[in-house]
Amino acid sequence: MVAASFDSFKSRDHKAHKSKIHLLQWNCTGKLIATGAADRTIRTWQTEGLSRHTQAHGKPEPYERTLKHTADLLVLHWHPSEPFLLLSGTRDKRLWLWDATSGAQKWAVNIGIEPTTLAWGPSGSEVAVLGTDKVANDTVCFVPVASKPVSFRKETHNDNEVLDIKFSQDGTLLFRATFNGNIVEVLEYTNRTGQLLHNLRGHVMQLTSLTVSPDDKWLAVCAADAMLTMWNLDTMTNLWAFTRTDAAPTCATFSHDSQYVAFCQEREKTIRILDTASGAHLHTISTPEVPSGLAWNPKSSILAWSGYVDGxxxxxxxxxxxPP
Incomplete structure (x- = not known):
């Protein structure tokens, strides 16, 4: 993918849900994308089918499966290597594991917290679930997913609220965005000791999201101080900060080759694309509404977002x- 070609890219809207989409993610092959909406449903879509379909007026696009839940959807996340396994979390403190080929629910389990973030361990045998226990995001559950879990490990952080968690792609590190000091903690995870290795300090206000690049070399941090910062994971140093906006970035996503990072901001009807290594601004996409989700395809240059309502x-x- 060449930055100069971004001007030739075209966007196409696909009618998806009758209620607001607030979650979306590609599966590991980039052939399926899942959307989660306020109507408590997840729909899965084949990328090839969307590109071929000729839209009929007033009709939704053809989708593969609808996964129905009994409470409000909070999170969804595909398995890192099994292309048809999808995990979701709902406000009634349950995790749901789905087979996207049939739409069948494999299991649902109450974990005792409202899940706000899911982070699969790269082996796919365990998922870390950050959640709200009573008031704050102070609990992380490590849940095995091979069969319906009957027990799982919990960590409670009463002294420091956790805002987001992510694994490195190789599974050796766990990144934890914390409230006190607006710090990203880098923890050793190979032997699950949880040993603190580094504190990454680059923000003066609350951190909102962490994103690890596909090549495991970069960490993008969004925060309420209206900054997006980029960190080199080999040296654990800050490379640059993008600050040319007064709106806080809400989420970031890397291109499949890790060369570019795209992000959206609260209240702004734009998506910005930057060069990962230098932070240089390369392209701005104007959107009809403020994007409510953003994800780059893990195998191609397709960028997906949600938020626009067909009037x-x-x-x-x-x-x-x-690209055309």
Missing amino acids: RTDYCCLTLWA
Whole structure:
């Protein structure tokens, strides 16, 4: 993917749900994308089917499966290596594991917290679940997923609220965004000792999200101080900070080759694309509404987002931005 070609990219809206989409993610092959909406459903879509389909007025796009839940959806996350396994979390403190080929629920279990973030361990045998226990995000559950879990390990952080968690791609590190000091803690995870290795300090206000690049070399940090910072994971040093906006970045996503990072901001109807290594601004995408989700395909240059509502049909759209 060459930055100069971004001007030739085109966006296409696909009618997806009758209620607001607030979650979306590609599976590991990049052939399926899942959307989660306020109507308590997840829908899965084949990328190839979306690109071939000729849209009929007032009709939703053809989707593969609808996964129905009994409470509000909070999180969804595909398995890191099994392309048809999807995990979701709901406000009634349950995790759900789905087979996306059939739409069948493999299991659902109450974990005792409202899940706000899911982070699969790279082996796919365990998922770390950050959640709300009573008031704050102070509990992380490590849940085995091979069969319906009957027990799982919990960590409670009463002294320091955790805002986001991510694993490195090789599974040796766990990154934890914390409230006190606005610090990213880097923990050893190979032997699950949880030993603190580094504190990454680059923000003066609350951290909102962490994103690890596919090549495991970069960490993007979004924060309420209206900054996006980029960290080199070999040296654990800050490379640059993007600050040319007064709106806080809400989420970031890397291109499949890790060369570019795209992010969106609260209140702004734009998506910005930067060079990962230098922080140079390369392209801005104007959107009809503030994006509510953003994800780059893990195998190609297709960028997906949600948030736009088709005024004629009232469908909330999944938008794909791709080369011609």
